[in-house]
Amino acid sequence: MKKTNQLLLTIFAILAIFAQPLQAQDKESERPVFKITGKILEKGTEAPVPYASVALLDPESGQTKAGAVADFDGEFVLSNFGVGTYQIQINLLGFDRYLTSEIVITESSPVYDLGNVILVAEAVALEEVTVVGQRDLIEEKVDRTIYNAENDKTLIGGDATDVMRRVPMLSVDMDGNVSMRGSSNILVLINGKQSAIVATNVSEALKQIPAEEIKSIEVITSPSAKYDAEGTGGVINIVTKKNNLQGATLNINSSAGLRGSNLGLNANLKQGKMGWTLGGFGRAGYNIIGSFDNNQKVTNADGTTLNILQTADTRNNMMFGRYNLGWDYDIDKYNFMTASVSFGLRNMNNRQDGLLTETFFEEQLVSSLLRDVDIRNLNNNVDVNFNYTKTYDKPQKEFSISSLYSQNNLTNDFVNSLYNGTFTDIASRIKNNNLGRNQEFTVQLDYVNPLGSGKNQILEYGAKNILRRAQSDFAYFTAEGSDGEFIQIDDIAFSNEFSYDQNVTAGYASYTATVLKNYGLKAGLRYEYTAIDADFRNAELETDIPSYGLFVPSLNLSRKFQKGNMLKAAYNRRVQRPFLNFLNPNINAANPQQISQGNPLLDPELTDNYEISYSTFTKALTLNFTSYFRNTTGSIQPVRTVMDDDVIFTTFENIGQERAYGFSIFSNINLSGKFSLNGSIDGYYADLNNGLEDPMYAASNQGFVLSGRLFANYTLPNNWQLQSFAFMRGRQVQLQGSAGGFGMYSLNINKQFNERRGSIGFGAENFFTTEFRIRNELLTPNIMQQSVIGMRNMNFKINFNYRIGKLSMEPSRRKRRGVSNDDVKEGGEGAGGAMMNN
Structure with a gap:
């Protein structure tokens, strides 16, 4: 209670300081x-x-x-x-x-x-439904790039991961991990908020959001001081579809395909000042088969080599669901409230059938082992939001209070079954149970105050407090045969409980001004103080993590030219706290030849970003050119060593320095309102170094990384529409090797009927390729590893959508606000159990 009171006093003290009236007077020009x-x-x-x-x-x-x-x-x-x-x-x-x-x-x-x-x-109005024509897929705004996903019919039956692959400046790998300009450390918001499920694992959270529910994706590469300091690469805001409705409606959307199906229902009710939304959807993935090949060569101190070959067939099944209830109420002209409760689930079963491991000493086969591996990754979460906003007669003046409670329960287990020497019966089994819980409670206050009588100066300030708690209860068990009883291993390194508490208190001020008619300025400063308390149930493992404070400046400049052309320059400093995947001390040994473990003592990364961009517009063409430089110190990088039994062991340290020199070009062409074509090319030169002097562990790597995408849309007569999409990502440079490139493509045809209330379509994905194969490589002075992951993702699907009910649209009278937490460095290359996805 004492800590809570201190935090509240801190928040109100910051607000009191910021709330001092500021005056600005406009100088009149003689001309x-x-x-x-x-x-x-x-x-x-x-x-x-x-x-x-x-x-x-x-x-x-x-x-x-x-x-x-x-x-x-x-x-x-x-x-x-x-x-x-x-x-x-x-x-x-x-x-x-x-x-x-x-x-x-x-x-x-x-x-x-x-x-x-x-x-x-x-388009004409049909009964009480207003249908408008298609807007541009890509829009350029002063501080962000917007991708209008609602106009992309090839996304029907997909999820947010599929949408991300179409957005300029973003890259998504085959596992759904998102990066912006080569950095995977990004802040992902959903309608301006972030829940514990997104903080736990962004790639899995995105799979819970159906593409049909997404209105647009906003990419902010240079966030202002108003945003949390986390997110080295920038901010991604997923805007879901919202309507200001009077009346009632029910929308049904579904898709059935070779490898996945989904069903969604969404209802809206608005009567007078009060509105309700109720929605839910489920998505199943099945028939997702593939292959796994691994070749790792370890060089011993005496110069001899040990070569390990692994092969397996893979099977994946998944079930996702998300359900929400929303409420909003207009108290009067100046005051309104919103609240929502959402529930989600994510169940994944990943199997490796017949994982054959052959070990050769020099050229001689010394062992051959056969295993079956079954991994369960289960997740359920609840988010509760409440927001209050007060507006004023003065345009843009606004005060808001936002709160969020989020809880995410996780189960991440695996069973590794080892066959006997004849590969006929199971000789023994190893099981790892990892139960986790992530909780967040956030309170945020924001105040927007235009200065003077005009709109050329705005002062924004506010305060925020985030309380986070992550818990991991992990244990290892062994059993004999296929039906023997599991017995827990009595070793604190394999069976323990870990808790990680984080308290972030922040205050910010941001000033926006238009000067000399065509010049824009946005400058801000944010201060964040982070207190951390980590603890093991067994006191033999000590964790003493010091608290720290950070000043985070930001500066954005713009120059407008004729015809809407714009030049922008920006600088900001970002901090990336280690994601829970990197911290969790649970030993991940689903593949006994490659095990990993998180490090609870990691410090945050610090990154300085510099950017310059130019946008130009003609009657039918939009072009944007951007270049940037990013410098990261204290980068969290994997450290790989060879254990006594020639197993590769991975953990993480703050030993890296990353520099990235990049560019991006994207264009959008619209011809006669019927045909549109847009594409982008993103590239950067990566220079990575872990800063170690010991030749056994020192590592550095450099190289170019390129990606590109192309989207085409053509409107046919009689309400038919044809769309196609292609995406490619080249080889990605990593500190100790590289991740292989890949590409994907799709084609969709859609027909609207019954006065555009319904639509039906057919889609095909990767129809010329039976299996994608991604080749990854790891190189150290004594480790050479090459792995190939295969996935059969050729897919054919039928899409159906229908709207029931009558709506009347009313203009929005307010901007919705909410909590926008960023959590921490994502990924972890397999570190950790309950707080990650394997």
Whole structure:
């Protein structure tokens, strides 16, 4: 209780300091400032229309004199022009073109306000449902890149992992691990929040979210001080579909395929000030078969070699589900509340059938062992959110309180069955039980205060406290034969309980300003203090982890040019606390030739990011060029040694330094509103070094990493739509070797019917390839390992979607806020039991 009171006092003290009134006065220029402003709304709903392109035209020649892009609230400002007669043209895919009558700008009347501009959707309204045409798949905003997943029909029947593969600047491997510009240390939010399930394992959490529920993916490469300091690579925000509805509706979506099926139901009810949402879906994966090959060669001190060959057939089955209940209430014009409860489950069974291990000393076979390995990775979680927001008459002024409680229960077990010498009967078995629980409680306060009378200066400040607790109860058992009783191993290294408490208290301030008409500035400073307490049930294992405080600055600059072109530069410092996978001391020995164990004493990583980008727009083309440099110190890297029985043992230390020099290029082309093509190329040069001097353990590696994607969409007559997608990731440089590259592709055709209430389609994935094979390599002075993972993921599927009920859309009157926690460094290459996925 004493600690809690101290935390609350800290939070309110920070707010009290930040809440001192600040004044800003606008300086008037001696020369007139020519400016045209307006706000773009959608006809019928009066909802703001973001990201429309606005052009200032010469009525006689039709030449463009200036340009701009509407912001998220549909507002735009045209500047950088002089006295004259003009027309304004507004374009956005899915809406009819808007053209004003002639506007006269003089020195005596330099400012003109168009007021509200109403755009008309190209599609017609059906009963009470408004259907709009397809917007651009990729949009460029001042501080983020947005991928509109709701317009990608090839994603039907997929999950969030499939969506991520289509997003520029992101790369996703075959296991669903996401990286941004080569860094896997990223903050992943869902509607601005992060739950314990995402903190536990991002790749598995993404598989619980169906693609049909995702509206867009926002990629923020240079986060401001408002965001948590974690996430070296940046921030990814998954925005799910939300409607401001009056009435009731039920939406059914399903997919059945060769390797997976899903079924989802979502209902909405809105009457007056109160709204309810109830939704759920389940997804099953089956018939996922593949292969595993491993060749590891160990060189002994006397120069002799030991060569181990492993082969196995693999089988995977999985079941995912997520269910949620949401509530919102408009108290009055200025106050509203939201609350939600969500439940999720993730059950995975991974099997290696006939894992044959042959050991050769020099050229002579010395042993041959046959095993069956059965791994269970089970997970269930609950999230409870409550948010209160107060707005004011002054535009953009807002105060909010957000809270989150999240609990994630995990079971990560394996049974390794060893056959006798004739490979006919099971001689013995080893079992590892690893039960875990991750809990979070978060309170966050945010205040947005525009300075002065205009919108060119905004001050944001707030405070946050996150209490986390992770527990792992692990034990090893042995048994004789196929039905003998399991007996627990009495060894604290194999059977113990581990708890890890983390308390992060933070305060931040961020200042945003527009200066000299076309220049933007956003600067901020965040301070975070982290206290850690780790403990084993058995006191013989000591863990003393010191507390630490960090200042995290950020700076974003922008320069607008004519026609909406923009140049941006940014710097920020990020911290990456070690993910629980790296910390968990449970020994993972599902494959007895390659075992791993986490390190509870790891420190955080620190990264400095520098970035510059340029975006340009034409009538049908969008281009973005970005270059960046990232420097990480105290990088968490694996340390691999050879144990006495020639087993490769992996743990983790803060011994690495990483430098990455990268670039990304992406483009989007739209022709006549029927055909669109977009693609991107991402690449970086990685320079890694673990900083050790002992030649047996010193390691460094360098090389280029490239990835690319291409998406095409064509709208056919009679409500048919054809879409295709392809993705490729090249060989990935790692400190001690490399991870193999791979590619995938898909084709989808979709037909809408019954006044677009329903759709049915057919999809095919990787239809020219029977099995993907990914080759990974590990090289140290005394270890050479090459492994090949095969997966048969050719898939054919049928998709069906239908909407029941009538909706009337109303404009959103508020921005929804919520808790956005980032947890810690993801991955761990197999370290650990309950707090990771094997």
